[in-house]
Amino acid sequence: MExxxxxxxxxxxxxxxxxxxxxxxxxxxxxxxDDLFQEALVRALDKLPTLREDATFRGWLYRVIINLHxxxxxxxxxxxxxxxxxxEVGDNRAHDETLGSVERARIALAxxxxxxxxxxxxxxxxxxxxxxxxDLEGVSMSAIKSRLSRGRERLRDIYTRRFGVRETLVPxxxx
Amino acid sequence: xxxxxxxxxxxxxxxxxxxRRDVPALDEALRTTDAYRDDRPGAEARxxxxxxxxxxxxxxxxxxxxxxxxxxxGRIAAGGMALVVSAVLLAMLADPLLMRLAAxxxxxxxxxxxxxxxxxxxxxxxxxxxxxxxxxxxxxxRDAIKTGDDAYQDIEQLAQGPLEIAHRAVRRLDGWxxxxxxxxxxxxxxxxxxxxxVVGMNHTLEQAWSMTGVLAMGALQRNVGAIAFPxxxxxxxxxxxxxxxxxxRIATSAIVRALGSxxxxxxxxxxxxxxxxxxxxxxxxxxxxxxxxxxxxxLAMMTSIVVFVPVTSGLLFWRRREQARxxxxx
Numbered sequence: 291m292e293x294x295x296x297x298x299x300x301x302x303x304x305x306x307x308x309x310x311x312x313x314x315x316x317x318x319x320x321x322x323x324d325d326l327f328q329e330a331l332v333r334a335l336d337k338l339p340t341l342r343e344d345a346t347f348r349g350w351l352y353r354v355i356i357n358l359h360x361x362x363x364x365x366x367x368x369x370x371x372x373x374x375x376x377x378e379v380g381d382n383r384a385h386d387e388t389l390g391s392v393e394r395a396r397i398a399l400a401x402x403x404x405x406x407x408x409x410x411x412x413x414x415x416x417x418x419x420x421x422x423x424x425d426l427e428g429v430s431m432s433a434i435k436s437r438l439s440r441g442r443e444r445l446r447d448i449y450t451r452r453f454g455v456r457e458t459l460v461p462x463x464x465x
Numbered sequence: 466x467x468x469x470x471x472x473x474x475x476x477x478x479x480x481x482x483x484x485r486r487d488v489p490a491l492d493e494a495l496r497t498t499d500a501y502r503d504d505r506p507g508a509e510a511r512x513x514x515x516x517x518x519x520x521x522x523x524x525x526x527x528x529x530x531x532x533x534x535x536x537x538x539g540r541i542a543a544g545g546m547a548l549v550v551s552a553v554l555l556a557m558l559a560d561p562l563l564m565r566l567a568a569x570x571x572x573x574x575x576x577x578x579x580x581x582x583x584x585x586x587x588x589x590x591x592x593x594x595x596x597x598x599x600x601x602x603x604x605x606x607r608d609a610i611k612t613g614d615d616a617y618q619d620i621e622q623l624a625q626g627p628l629e630i631a632h633r634a635v636r637r638l639d640g641w642x643x644x645x646x647x648x649x650x651x652x653x654x655x656x657x658x659x660x661x662x663v664v665g666m667n668h669t670l671e672q673a674w675s676m677t678g679v680l681a682m683g684a685l686q687r688n689v690g691a692i693a694f695p696x697x698x699x700x701x702x703x704x705x706x707x708x709x710x711x712x713x714r715i716a717t718s719a720i721v722r723a724l725g726s727x728x729x730x731x732x733x734x735x736x737x738x739x740x741x742x743x744x745x746x747x748x749x750x751x752x753x754x755x756x757x758x759x760x761x762x763x764l765a766m767m768t769s770i771v772v773f774v775p776v777t778s779g780l781l782f783w784r785r786r787e788q789a790r791x792x793x794x795x
Contacts, residue, residue: 299495307488314484323484325510331494332507392483395476414474415481446469458468 301347315411330355363404398448406441508616515623519610523627530631535598537642542594547649550583551656644707651699659692691761695769725781733774
């Protein structure tokens, strides 16, 4: 029987870059994303014997990442509620209108609920179809559409209020 | 698509591109055979996560646990002091030389002073032990979340959360706080009650205020056996009640259930009225020949019951309340 670590290596090879990219995009920082991915690999290695079909590995690994991401989000909620070692997130940066695109997107995504953040990252960054996300999350397509819609609405609000991005007329379009 | 949407789409695309940049090699991520070949970073990460969880647990821990711990320790100290005071008084009653020595140290020593000294010692023991208990508890809780240089040792230490440690500490004192306090309260009440009753029976008020005068008659020494026996019996029963509480077997112990029942209180109340009548009768119209040898022991045992049952009942009620407050009632 193939050892777990070899099996994991074989299955992970084709999707490694994208899965790590997803973990980084969905986290507050690249370092957090790397930690999340590393933790997900440890858990995946541990739970791999429970995976029956190799073909479902991608969805399975993403689910592991998503579950860990939600655990961390819950922990972060407690941390905000009871700050024991001081605030870790420098929210003042969010008022800076001269932030780079990447940092701005990270800060805005961090303001969303975890499920909305995951849906937007998977759909708008990773290019997954709504049906695929619905299968991954185990919810209906309309639920994913709703998350995407609410997430985008919230992003627009954040971009307008916090980053001072204003609606401008683009030639050939009406607002 | 509005201009804001375009900005968002551009930023998200930049984020995606940034996330996929500088991706380490797969082998590096997996370290070929083990995700953590050098497990120290993993251990440190686990330690940090655990320490954070424990700190949160400590912040959310109810203060009631600290209070109950401190009060239980105070009760043990007060009970212990009461036992010591009773033993010292019994020794002084049995050997008049000790009492004379005490009277020499404290000129004008009388029963009132003895009662006051005993009360002061017991109350101050309770207060000081409660302070010590609270300080110890706070230090123990701080130690429970402290981390050092050795991540593995920290993980081992943090395996037990402050809540678990606190509950265990409170539970450990449970039996002692019942047994020792019960024994102490019963013995101190009986010994002082005995002394006051015998002095009241045998002496006039003027004589009663002089310890040497009281001792000269020797009534206390001659009857000391009648009080030592019920004190010893109460101590044994208190030990049993405390042991039952420590093992949380009140529900299965018929004796403890009987002691804590309303019927026992009623019986003790009736006996109390009879004993009060008898005591007044003896003190006011004392006839030495009326108190025969066997009757002394019966009176002493009845008095023990009158003292012991309400104290047990009250303590068991208080314990139930404490257990409910700390969420330990099973």
